[in-house]
Amino acid sequence: MELALSLGDPSKPFSFLDKTPKLSNKDLGFCMGLGNGFISQEKGDAFEGESRGEAAKDADDKRVSSDPPLQLDLLPFSPVPRAQPSSQLSFLCLTDNQTGSSEAPGRGLDVNRLPLVAAADEAEEGAALSSPNSAVSSFQMDFGLRHGNNGGKREVEVEAERASSRVSDDDENGSTRKKLRLSKEQSAFLEESFKEHNTLNPKQKLALAKHLNLRPRQVEVWFQNRRARTKLKQTEVDCEYLKRCCETLTEENRRLQKELQELRALKTSQPFYMQLPATTLTMCPSCERVATTSTTAAAATTNVPTASATVGSNSDAKTGVLPLTKTRGYPFSLQTRDPAPSPPA
DNA sequence: AGAACACCTTAGCTTACCTCA
């Protein structure tokens, strides 16, 4: 059974199943993707498609199965129009402006740089500030922006030094690592970058780090954690979907069991049933229920070759128990067919 | 061999909730 969950472009078929050897044992072999209006898989969005595994990526164009995949369209988490080729937060702007905090928010922002006022305050408070980088909060960001005249390039650089040395101090001390909290602006920028590239090449990493006044390692870690979060969410979605599939199959199994019981009851109620050379059972194509047809008797009496379902010869004629282990699905094969041919006149 | 990554884990921080004075 193929299970494929599509969150987007239905024109991209699922083909991961054709490459099952490549799937690891950990891989659910589950395929999800978000298409229209979202970052393409190749661009590497996260929950909005990143988790469509490597196998799916590799095999997108190799699907050969004739079974139509079961596709489920879900509403996206955070629709981000992909139409704009170069958004304001794209990498393209990483190098176009490095003027720091004097810039308007959202462009060329440098959220780790604080004005001297804030830095002085923090110096006074010393270790009382539990979250050093939380000093780069939006409040202080705004403060810095509003009082940008205070700062100027030099102060910005001083703050950048202070911020970086704070981290390096922690590293050097090796005592307790301080929790660095990225500001909303930093996170938003990283998020936007992640939507475009869920992995970074060294050049992009350096550019991002420089732009956000972070260490490349921090950017790298952020992307690693972001991918992990994406995968986790994806796994949750997959599990939920598989759960629903399981419920559906259970219900189907229940229905078939009931149907089987009906057939057994039918058989026991007809003493000569098993003595007949063959029995034709037809299934209604619409309701998928087995219909008891008069063609059985007709076929038996007229020796018309039965078409599809034939009670196997290995069935226990005495007990009336059908061989349940003969086939994987049904004790006998049922084929959807047209109404039984009328016996020849 | 080294880089990049996935995965697991740890630990700092925030938030919500509760209790109590």
Place this chain on the structure above:
DNA sequence: GCTGAGGTAAGCTAAGGTGTT
């Protein structure tokens, strides 16, 4: 009843460690 302080658990997330590719 309302309020603020203190404690606690849960969740989030940056970062470290390790194995794999």
